[in-house]
Amino acid sequence: xxxxxxxxxxxxxxxxxxxxxxxxxxEASVLAGGQSLIPLLALRLxxxxxxxxxxxxxxxxxxxxxxxxxxxxxxxxxxxxxESEEVADTVPxxxxxxPLIGHEAIRSRGTIGGSLAHADPAAELPAVARALDAEFVxxxxxxxxxxPAAQWFEGFLTTSRRPDELLVEVRFPAARRGAGVSxxxxxxxxxxxxxxxxxxxxxxxxxxxxxARLAFAGMSDVPVRAAAAEDLxxxxxxxxxxxxxxxxxxxxxxxxxADLHGSSEYRKTVAAAVVRRGLRAAxxxxxxxx
Amino acid sequence: MADITLRVNGATCTGSPEARKTLADFLRDDLxxxxxxxxxxxxxxxxxxxxxxxxxxxxxxxxxxxxxxxEVTTIEGLAPDGGLGTLQQAMWDSHxxxxxxxxxxxxxxxxxxxxxxxxxxxxxxxxxxxxNICRCTGYQSIIDGVLLAAERNRER
Numbered sequence: 001x002x003x004x005x006x007x008x009x010x011x012x013x014x015x016x017x018x019x020x021x022x023x024x025x026x027e028a029s030v031l032a033g034g035q036s037l038i039p040l041l042a043l044r045l046x047x048x049x050x051x052x053x054x055x056x057x058x059x060x061x062x063x064x065x066x067x068x069x070x071x072x073x074x075x076x077x078x079x080x081x082x083e084s085e086e087v088a089d090t091v092p093x094x095x096x097x098x099p100l101i102g103h104e105a106i107r108s109r110g111t112i113g114g115s116l117a118h119a120d121p122a123a124e125l126p127a128v129a130r131a132l133d134a135e136f137v138x139x140x141x142x143x144x145x146x147x148p149a150a151q152w153f154e155g156f157l158t159t160s161r162r163p164d165e166l167l168v169e170v171r172f173p174a175a176r177r178g179a180g181v182s183x184x185x186x187x188x189x190x191x192x193x194x195x196x197x198x199x200x201x202x203x204x205x206x207x208x209x210x211x212a213r214l215a216f217a218g219m220s221d222v223p224v225r226a227a228a229a230e231d232l233x234x235x236x237x238x239x240x241x242x243x244x245x246x247x248x249x250x251x252x253x254x255x256x257x258a259d260l261h262g263s264s265e266y267r268k269t270v271a272a273a274v275v276r277r278g279l280r281a282a283x284x285x286x287x288x289x290x
Numbered sequence: 291m292a293d294i295t296l297r298v299n300g301a302t303c304t305g306s307p308e309a310r311k312t313l314a315d316f317l318r319d320d321l322x323x324x325x326x327x328x329x330x331x332x333x334x335x336x337x338x339x340x341x342x343x344x345x346x347x348x349x350x351x352x353x354x355x356x357x358x359x360x361e362v363t364t365i366e367g368l369a370p371d372g373g374l375g376t377l378q379q380a381m382w383d384s385h386x387x388x389x390x391x392x393x394x395x396x397x398x399x400x401x402x403x404x405x406x407x408x409x410x411x412x413x414x415x416x417x418x419x420x421x422n423i424c425r426c427t428g429y430q431s432i433i434d435g436v437l438l439a440a441e442r443n444r445e446r
Contacts, residue, residue: 001331008292008309008355031353038312038351039332051309055356079345103421105336105399108345109352190420 003041007050014139017054017166022141024050025163031055032075032114035106060113060168065090069171071137074113079104081112091172092285093132093181093201097124100183103191113167116152119159122193122218124183126153130223131199131215134172140165153222176211179203180286184274185217188261194218195261196270200278202233204286209233214246214278219256219271226250229275238283247275294358298323299367307354314338316354317364325365325394329423336422339395340364346402365394368401376446377401377439386435388426396422400436410440 011017021028029048031037032055040046054060060075065086072081081087082098101107101115101124115125116136128134129149136147141164152159161167175181181201185194197217203210212233214226229250236242256267295304298321305320312331317323317340326349329337333351340349341363369375374382377400387393396419403418404410410418415436416429424432 002315003310003312005308006310008353010355034351034353034356035333035348038353041310042332042350053353053356103336104403104418105339105346105348105421106333106351108342108347190417 001042001044003038004044004047006041006048008053009050010053010056012056012058014057014059014166014168017052017057018140018164020050020052021166022164024052028052028163030117030166032117033077033110034114035102035110036114036118036120054166063087065174068174069135070094070174071169071171072112073169074111074117074167076112078107078110078112078115082107090174091132092175092179092289093183093199094125094128094172096181097128097183097199100124100185100191100194100197106191112170116170117159117161117167119153119157119222120193121153121156121220121222122197124185124194124197124199124217126223127197127199127215127217128183129170129172130225131201131213132172134170136167137169137171138162138165139168144168146171156221175201176203178205178286178290179211180282180284180289182278182281182285184278184281186270186274196256196267196274198271198274198278200282202238202279202282202286204238204283204290207237209236209238214250214275216250216254216271219254219267221257224254226275228253233279238279243276243279246279247272250275292355292358294355296357296359297361299363299370305354309353309355311354312350313340313342313352313354313357313362314349316357317349317362320354323364323366327391327394329391329395334423335392335395336399337392337395339398339422341398341402344402344405346399363398363401365397368397375401376442377404377436380439380442381432381435384431384435384438386427386432387424392422392424392426396424396432400439404436404440404443408440408443412437415440 027049031051031053060073088095185197201213212230229246258264327337329335338349
């Protein structure tokens with residue numbers, strides 16, 4: 001369908017954008033790459049009175065690495081992050097997930113901040129942010145605050161952003177030395193939303209897993225960590241038996257949604273398979289990187 | 291309404307689209323460039339793919355006002371002299387279409403892809419075109435056409 005009538009503002013600075021947000025609050029939607037918001041408008045699933053288009057705010061784009069973190073401006077296009085050597089070298093899990101987002105033409109326009117603020121629980125970037133404990137830098141009328149990923153995702157398409165705040169930057173911690181990563185997903189067609197997705201990071205030290213991070217996409221209304229599996233893995237040596245047990249623990253206490261693409265029970269079976277695959281791939285990747 | 295100026299297929303164009311008008315509808319309704327096809331209107335089918343500042347984008351997921359100052363290429367801009375470009379000829383030779391509705395989107399997506407991946411093989415081409423939907427061909431003939439174009443480009 002055609003988009004409904006909507007007011008349109010195109011600020012060129014963060015300060016202007018925040019003034020507009022403070023004025024319109026819940027009546028406004030922030031337009032970044034538009035690859036999720038424009039469909040929501042076309043389908044009448046979102047009916048903002050005002051679009052605040054942040055594409056003209058140059059200060060919101062860019063990738064920079066500083067002391068253990070990679071900071072990505074909220075308006076940074078997904079293809080830019082995909083082609084970034086800093087991202088590839090420093091946050092390999094993010095680099096592994098980016099090519100799986102939508103299709104090439106979607107990544108031409110889609111942004112890092114937009115995907116994370118849209119907070120689709122089946123999307124790749126929310127799972128990566130949750131696995132790595134990324135930080136969300138917000139700016140509003142009363143200044144700046146930083147929200148950890150564990151507190152960012154509140155529900156389906158819902159975050160802890162206040163209506164007068166703008167997401168300006170997302171910070172990802174640099175991968176530890178010896179960390180191996182993998183992003184797994186099962187989808188009907190490449191580029192579709194995952195039936196189940198999994199972000200995995202395993203750090204090995206002297207052949208023993210020193211840090212295990214697993215976050216599911218598509219298993220709940222928010223991206224979720226597989227804490228029971230992480231606890232099991234930490235301090236152990238990688239083995240097929242260990243990974244089988246991790247898959248059992250990761251899926252023993254979950255109640256994934258059912259939809260056209262699969263029942264809840266099917267999703268649990270797929271989830272166990274992607275845990276085994278993801279752990280194997282991450283362990284292999286860790287050995288390659290040592 | 292906002293006044294915008296952009297370059298489309300090498301020519302400077304102006305317009306005053308409503309904010310809610312997509313680039314696809316602006317190209318078709320305001321500039322009479324109806325080669326860009328509108329299928330699903332929510333970014334799933336790829337029929338409306340055009341090239342904006344060198345990258346393939348879905349013109350139904352971009353507002354016309356956002357294209358102000360951009361360089362846009364549509365299917366009409368690929369062979370302005372009325373002939374066929376290498377990719378178009380290769381797709382013709384490979385029978386890469388039946389009803390033709392999806393074809394402009396496939397051609398634009400493949401054009402953007404081949405310009406950066408002249409050595410692409412079949413698997414990469416399948417991947418690059420995976421966001422475009424065709425309900426007639428079964429895709430094989432489209433892949434064949436793009437592969438043939440890549441081969442002819444390399445021979446030149």
